[in-house]
Amino acid sequence: MKNILVVDNQISFCNLIKNFLTKIGYQVETSTQASHAIQLIKESYFHVVICDYRLPNTDGNVFFEMIRKVSPDSAVIFTSNQINLKNVVTMIREGASGYLSKPINPDELVEILEEDHIKKINTVKNLKKEAPIDNQPEYVVGNNKRAKEVQYNVNKVGPTNYSVIIEGKTGTGKELYARLIHQNSSRRDQPFIAVDCGCLSKELAGSGLFGHEKGAFTGAISHKIGFFELANGGTIFLDEISNLSSDIQMALLRALQEKVIRKVGGTKEIPIDVRIISATNEDLLAKSETLGFREDLFYRLSEFVLKIPTLKERGDDLFQFIDFFLEKTSEELGRQEPPQFTDEAMALLEAYHWPGNIRELKNAIKRACLYINKNNLIPATSLPERIRNTHRLSVSSNGTLAETVRENHNTYQEEEKDLKSVALMAESEKIKEVLKDVKYNKTKAAQRLNIHRKTLYTKLKTMNIGY
Known part of the structure; x- marks a missing residue:
């Protein structure tokens, strides 16, 4: 209460x-x-x-x-x-x-x-205020080539006044990158207003974005300031912009072109100076061809397009995210030392395809941290069922994950259509070959294979390669 x-x-x-x-x-x-x-x-x-x-x-x-x-x-x-x-x-x-x-x-x-x-x-609901520049959100840059390219582009476009469209799947951190762009700009000391367009009903979207006058419609019992006025001088972040209706898209286009807005029920034009950053998990240009999104608005918004890779596309950055979220969750729970996942749990985390991306990983780790054993380890059984069942590498009551992998290796010839088993066998042989070439130096082997050393250790464990 x-x-x-x-x-x-x-x-x-x-x-x-x-x-x-x-x-x-x-x-x-x-x-x-x-x-x-x-x-x-x-x-x-x-x-x-x-x-x-x-x-x-x-x-x-x-x-x-x-x-x-x-x-x-x-x-x-x-x-x-x-x-x-x-x-x-x-x-x-x-x-x-x-x-x-x-x-x-x-x-x-x-x-x-x-x-x-x-x-x-x-x-109002769905409207958030940016933290000061000295308290900007923590995040993982990563070593992945695509992730570094995103960071490079953020640094390039941030100081400009370009309108930016951020494209990325759900959970990839689009709002975080929008905030970083804002914080890299001369507007950093001005408001950053985040709006979830998916939560704006068709009837009230105009009021939410541009405000309304008292009596403009039934229920408008007082004057209301819209998101654009609150963001004046700063940045407005329009998340899931493809959800906006055609009439709101038209009003937004006019605001971009004329740099003025008009409240619902009002006649006065209000000058605005707002940088617009939009985000979408759809192809807006393709949607414009099917009359779902205005093509002219797309070109106004897309002075720069920033594409965010999925978690799976970021490769070994997964391990940095795991360490980052383990540390942050430990702080939240008041634990002195961050726990570690068991080898079986790590193998499952690596094998999973992460459709919910970074947000899904964060939630899975927060849940798993409630099941730490006495050795400060998190077992595979603490992970959600969808992760434990990844690629048939689930942990059964009759054996370990490593044993399950070995069973897949032993039976892969009988299941030629099982591409996962074939891939596992080929991967195992390649690792053995590289290890032999570098005289079993695991650091050099990881470099040769272009994977993180932790990844190599996990694969050696799960595939029962005893070097």
Whole structure:
């Protein structure tokens, strides 16, 4: 249950919000004075502070600083009778979790409060604020040629104002690369606004992107600032952009061409200076040929196209990702030393095709870290069933993974159509040949085979090659 503090000079407003939130399960305290509110925050931890931007003898900037000094982990949502765009942008940049206009829309308030990581969200669902440049997200560059090429291109296109399309399968880290592009640009100190276009309904997409005026449609009970206004001066990241409807695509094209937007229900044109980075797991150019995506919009968005390889295409980078996620998960769980996977588990991780890419690997490792044995090892049985059954190399109750591999080797001639068995046998023979040529120096053998040394050790173990 979240503890919430409501701070407003109007006791009636405090009681209204308290009664509403209490009915849906929140623990709520109220205060009408900034000094009293700070005292309450010192005495008790509040997950969220909902406060009016203009309190008696204190404005929002000063009060926000006071809260951050006393309780830096508390999320802060500002309210105001009159929305001032400058104030909104300033407070969002400083780290506020939201800015709502009065009268408060209960649905909007609950939408923010129900976010899993409220201190990282912005004024609406699916809108995230970028961390400061000094706290940029950690990631694995890798040694794979394609991964290094992606990093090279990020460094090249980052300092420009080019519109970028990031192409990649689900889970390859498209948003992370968008953030890196933003952080490599002159806009790094301005907002980075991420929008999941797949979550924007056809009816409300225009309102979400461009905002709306009060009374523009049924339910528009207050003025709303859209994503583009919040991103002004910075970068907007449109994830899964292919989900946008044709009329929204037209509005987006106009925004790109004219550098102005118009709110839903409004007549005033608002100048914008926003860099657009888009992401898709589809071929947008091919989709434009089937009338699913505007070709002219594609060419506007694709001043630079960044293609992200799948995890399987990154080869031995897999091991770096495994080590990275083991270390990060250990930190989250408060463990002093990261665990290691057993040889059988590592063989399964390497053999799996990873359709969910890096995100799937991360989730599999987080799950597996709950099943560490007394030797600080993670057994193969801790992995999801889909991974254990990879390429028929599952760990059975009657034997080990290595024994299963040997069985495949012994029976491959009887199963000529089983390409996996044939490939395993050929791979085994090639490893033996190279080892003999380098006088069984495993480091040189790994270099000759162009694989990571860990990969070679795993293959020697699983294939029962005893050198």
